[in-house]
Amino acid sequence: MSSVFKALSDPTRRRVLELLRDGPQSAGDLAAKFDVSKPTMSAHFGVLREANLVISEKQGKSVIYHLQLSVLEDALLGFAQIFGLGAPDAADQKPSKNQSVES
Amino acid sequence: MSSVFKALSDPTRRRVLELLRDGPQSAGDLAAKFDVSKPTMSAHFGVLREANLVISEKQGKSVIYHLQLSVLEDALLGFAQIFGLGAPDAADQKPSKNQSVES
DNA sequence: GGTTTATTTAGCCAAATGACGAATTATACC
DNA sequence: GGTATAATTCGTCATTTGGCTAAATAAACC
Numbered sequence: 002m003s004s005v006f007k008a009l010s011d012p013t014r015r016r017v018l019e020l021l022r023d024g025p026q027s028a029g030d031l032a033a034k035f036d037v038s039k040p041t042m043s044a045h046f047g048v049l050r051e052a053n054l055v056i057s058e059k060q061g062k063s064v065i066y067h068l069q070l071s072v073l074e075d076a077l078l079g080f081a082q083i084f085g086l087g088a089p090d091a092a093d094q095k096p097s098k099n100q101s102v103e104s
Numbered sequence: 105m106s107s108v109f110k111a112l113s114d115p116t117r118r119r120v121l122e123l124l125r126d127g128p129q130s131a132g133d134l135a136a137k138f139d140v141s142k143p144t145m146s147a148h149f150g151v152l153r154e155a156n157l158v159i160s161e162k163q164g165k166s167v168i169y170h171l172q173l174s175v176l177e178d179a180l181l182g183f184a185q186i187f188g189l190g191a192p193d194a195a196d197q198k199p200s201k202n203q204s205v206e207s
Numbered sequence: 208g209g210t211t212t213a214t215t216t217a218g219c220c221a222a223a224t225g226a227c228g229a230a231t232t233a234t235a236c237c
Numbered sequence: 238g239g240t241a242t243a244a245t246t247c248g249t250c251a252t253t254t255g256g257c258t259a260a261a262t263a264a265a266c267c
Contacts, residue, residue, distance in 0.1 A: 003115050010113035011225085012106050015183070022187055028244060041226055043245055048224095062234040062243050074189045080118070081180045084125055084173060087190065114255085132213060144256055146215055165213050165264040 005076040008052035013037070014045050018054060021068035028057075028064045108179040111155035116140070117148050121157060124171035131160075131167045 008014055017031060032042040046066060049055045053072045058065045081087045111117055120134060135145040149169060152158045156175045161168045184190045 006109070006118070007113045009183075010106075010109045013225090015109070019186060029242090032244090037225085038227060039244070040228080040246080044225075047245090059233090059244095064244060070187060070189070073187060074184070077180055077184045078189060080112075081177070081184070083122055084171075084176060086173070086177045086181060116255090130213080131215090135214090140255085141257060142214070143216080143258080147255075150215090162214095162263090167214065 002076060004052040005054060005072060006080075008048050008054055009076075011045065011048075013042075014049055017045060017049060017066075018068060018073065021055060021066060025058075025065045025067045027060075028066060031066065105179065107155040108157060108175065109183075111151050111157055112179075114148065114151075116145075117152055120148060120152060120169075121171060121176065124158060124169060128161075128168045128170045130163075131169060134169065 009018075013035060016035070020026065020031060020034060028043065028046060029039070031046075032039045035042060046055070046057070049066075050057055054069055055066045056069055058067065078087055112121075116138060119138070123129065123134060123137060131146065131149060132142070134149075135142045138145060149158070149160070152169075153160055157172055158169045159172055161170065181190055
């Protein structure tokens with residue numbers, strides 16, 4: 002769980018996740034979209050993999066990365082819920098925090 | 105914005121935010137709840153302050169820290185929304201991602 | 208003014224992080 | 238088998254991070 006937030010703390014890695022939102026991509030295709038070396042990107046992928054934010058699947062000589070949305074969801078919304086945040090949708094005015102979150 | 109995720113990447117700092125959820129607290133009172141030295145805690149407070157996740161108010165010889173919930177909300181839910189996450193409350197079954205987030 | 212109390216700053220250290228180029232591994236292609 | 242391509246591992250480096258103790262600052266109290 003801490004590994005997820007650690008992974009999210011780097012802008013390059015957050016960007017990778019955003020790119021993966023549009024569908025699985027190979028390590029090379031992803032790396033091509035960044036200004037850093039491939040070994041560096043590989044290290045970033047490793048951090049994301051270890052946090053289970055992505056899974057990798059070897060296909061031919063490529064490695065395809067898939068986003069694991071559920072892990073991101075659990076971390077982000079799980080943590081948000083601790084603070085009574087989340088679900089800014091009821092009607093369309095924020096009902097603020099009168100939902101008796103504490104007590 | 106990146107500073108917020110950076111701040112959230114440390115478990116001690118996340119814990120500080122959780123404690124602050126129950127109301128403002130002095131630096132000393134907060135520090136007493138952790139196993140690290142006060143200077144170390146002061147550095148953590150500095151990171152949280154710089155990310156605007158907390159604000160500090162000097163009161164007598166103490167410094168009172170307040171949680172800035174809105175900043176946490178913007179970062180967490182804002183980022184979650186990029187992925188079509190958020191609001192797991194409609195009725196009570198997750199309607200999953202049929203909300204046509206992309207296309 | 209001097210002392211205690213609360214917090215931060217200064218200076219240091221070890222470990223982790225993000226970056227690189229070079230070398231390695233693994234697969235495909237001829 | 239040999240070569241090209243894709244990705245990772247290795248070794249190195251500079252910077253950042255999180256921790257500490259000691260010193261400095263700030264406010265209250267006698």
